[in-house]
Amino acid sequence: MSQQTQRPGSAGGEEPVLAVDNLQTSFFTDRETIRAVDGISFEIGDGETVGIVGESGSGKSVTARSIMGLVDTPGRVVGGSVRFSDPTTVERLADDYPRRVVDVAKLREQEDLGSLVGELLSRGVSPARITGDPDHRGLAARDVDATDLLDGLDVRDLVKRRLTDRLGVTDETDFVVRDGDVGYVDTTRAPEPALRGFRGSGIAMIFQDPLTSLNPVYTVGNQIKEALRLHQNLRGKPATDEAIRLLEAVQIPDARRRIDEYPHQFSGGMRQRAVIAMALACQPELLICDEPTTALDVTIQAQILELLDELQEERDLSIMFITHDMGVIAEIADRVNVMYAGEVVESAPVEDLFANPKHPYTQGLLASIPGENVGADRLATIEGDVPTPNEPPTYCRFAPRCPEAFEACEAIHPQSVDVSDREADHTASCLLYPEDRSEEEAVAYHRDLAAEEVSSDD
Numbered sequence: 001m002s003q004q005t006q007r008p009g010s011a012g013g014e015e016p017v018l019a020v021d022n023l024q025t026s027f028f029t030d031r032e033t034i035r036a037v038d039g040i041s042f043e044i045g046d047g048e049t050v051g052i053v054g055e056s057g058s059g060k061s062v063t064a065r066s067i068m069g070l071v072d073t074p075g076r077v078v079g080g081s082v083r084f085s086d087p088t089t090v091e092r093l094a095d096d097y098p099r100r101v102v103d104v105a106k107l108r109e110q111e112d113l114g115s116l117v118g119e120l121l122s123r124g125v126s127p128a129r130i131t132g133d134p135d136h137r138g139l140a141a142r143d144v145d146a147t148d149l150l151d152g153l154d155v156r157d158l159v160k161r162r163l164t165d166r167l168g169v170t171d172e173t174d175f176v177v178r179d180g181d182v183g184y185v186d187t188t189r190a191p192e193p194a195l196r197g198f199r200g201s202g203i204a205m206i207f208q209d210p211l212t213s214l215n216p217v218y219t220v221g222n223q224i225k226e227a228l229r230l231h232q233n234l235r236g237k238p239a240t241d242e243a244i245r246l247l248e249a250v251q252i253p254d255a256r257r258r259i260d261e262y263p264h265q266f267s268g269g270m271r272q273r274a275v276i277a278m279a280l281a282c283q284p285e286l287l288i289c290d291e292p293t294t295a296l297d298v299t300i301q302a303q304i305l306e307l308l309d310e311l312q313e314e315r316d317l318s319i320m321f322i323t324h325d326m327g328v329i330a331e332i333a334d335r336v337n338v339m340y341a342g343e344v345v346e347s348a349p350v351e352d353l354f355a356n357p358k359h360p361y362t363q364g365l366l367a368s369i370p371g372e373n374v375g376a377d378r379l380a381t382i383e384g385d386v387p388t389p390n391e392p393p394t395y396c397r398f399a400p401r402c403p404e405a406f407e408a409c410e411a412i413h414p415q416s417v418d419v420s421d422r423e424a425d426h427t428a429s430c431l432l433y434p435e436d437r438s439e440e441e442a443v444a445y446h447r448d449l450a451a452e453e454v455s456s457d458d
């Protein structure tokens with residue numbers, strides 16, 4: 001089911017369905033700025049299920065809302081990008097907003113990549129920022145030549161990282177990028193009417209409470225038929241037949257009769273199935289589920305997870321699944337991102353995360369799964385709460401709760417490092433790594449990368 005996503009830095013190749021890149025979303029209150037999402041990156045491949053896990057307040061829902069362009073005031077996306085690569089969405093929005101399209105093929109002809117890179121270096125943009133290659137981390141702009149960085153680099157990489165904006169080659173308001181047949185829409189820059197155009201049809205979202213998505217005054221059938229009218233242009237009998245088929249697909253018994261019932265006549269589990277049917281009526285590429293089973297009892301929860309799994313295989317859906325429950329993650333995810341206080345602190349394929357958790361926070365989450373410590377007197381929990389991220393991270397936000405914390409954890413912001421034991425793409429942000437270095441060396445490594453992070457900030 002899962003698929004290898006493209007390494008950042010490599011040119012060409014296919015884009016993942018969704019690429020979240022250094023996303024930052026803050027809430028501006030009278031008293032403070034809350035950095036609810038503070039520079040996170042991850043990708044979702046075609047037909048892949050990516051889990052986002054973390055305790056309450058870690059920034060999971062704000063991540064989802066940022067992707068959908070649904071952040072409420074006083075919140076705002078303040079940095080990074082979200083690239084959504086659904087061809088239908090890209091094509092439609094390119095037609096609707098011709099002046100906000102970047103044509104990469106054209107730039108490739110008009111611009112000289114070497115000069116662009118040279119200009120970025122002369123402005124002090126770090127090599128790692130330009131190429132996206134982790135091997136270039138720690139290199140300073142003044143120490144390299146443009147020609148050192150061109151191998152495998154393409155104009156498209158500069159556009160992706162918004163570096164062409166800085167050079168005035170592209171514009172801050174551009175939000176559709178095309179390169180021949182492929183392309184993406186940056187959802188963080190898309191105007192509201194454009195967002196309305198792909199919410200539902202491109203990216204659909206399912207919430208914990210199904211009643212947020214269902215209207216109490218219409219029958220379930222009419223709501224599904226409305227979605228079918230809007231997204232598949234179906235009306236009358238064909239719409240009714242399709243609505244019944246969808247209710248059957250989500251295993252609602254006696255669908256032909258229940259289609260005429262109102263949401264309050266459905267049980268909680270049946271309502272959530274109806275919401276999934278409604279989402280499917282929109283034929284989305286990506287389904288974002290924000291704790292969709294949290295309110296349901298364990299048996300129903302297991303059935304819904306099973307259902308999502310089946311639907312995904314049938315329809316080649318990509319899924320982003322948010323939960324605070326490691327047990328649920330184990331059931332559903334191909335790949336997992338662990339969030340803590342606005343940051344992704346560990347990312348790995350699900351088997352690796354469970355077999356070999358690296359971050360002390362992940363280890364703590366796993367130890368608190370019921371049934372994992374049979375024989376223990378009580379369930380292990382991580383003491384304390386997630387702090388509100390209301391200042392830039394100049395330290396490890398987990399340190400106050402971390403059983404492994406040492407002095408440097410209070411003074412250095414841990415950077416994401418490769419912690420893979422095998423081929424697997426496994427990263428963690430913790431001063432304990434890289435494991436093959438002494439504590440002193442590892443600390444120095446993080447300190448250098450953190451310094452570079454600060455100096456190359458806009």
Ligand SMILES: Nc1ncnc2c1ncn2[C@@H]1O[C@H](COP(=O)(O)OP(=O)(O)OP(=O)(O)O)[C@@H](O)[C@H]1O
Nearest residue numbers: 027034036055056057058059060061062063324388
């Ligand atoms: N409307 C808002 N105004 C101010 N701060 C907010 C607002 N919404 C979210 N936040 C901040 O963002 C942080 C992350 O919230 P978010 O809802 O993403 O957490 P979560 O991981 O989804 O938690 P839960 O598991 O409880 O749903 C919160 O702790 C809060 O500080």
Ligand code: NI
Nearest residue numbers: 060061062290
């Ligand atoms: Ni939430």
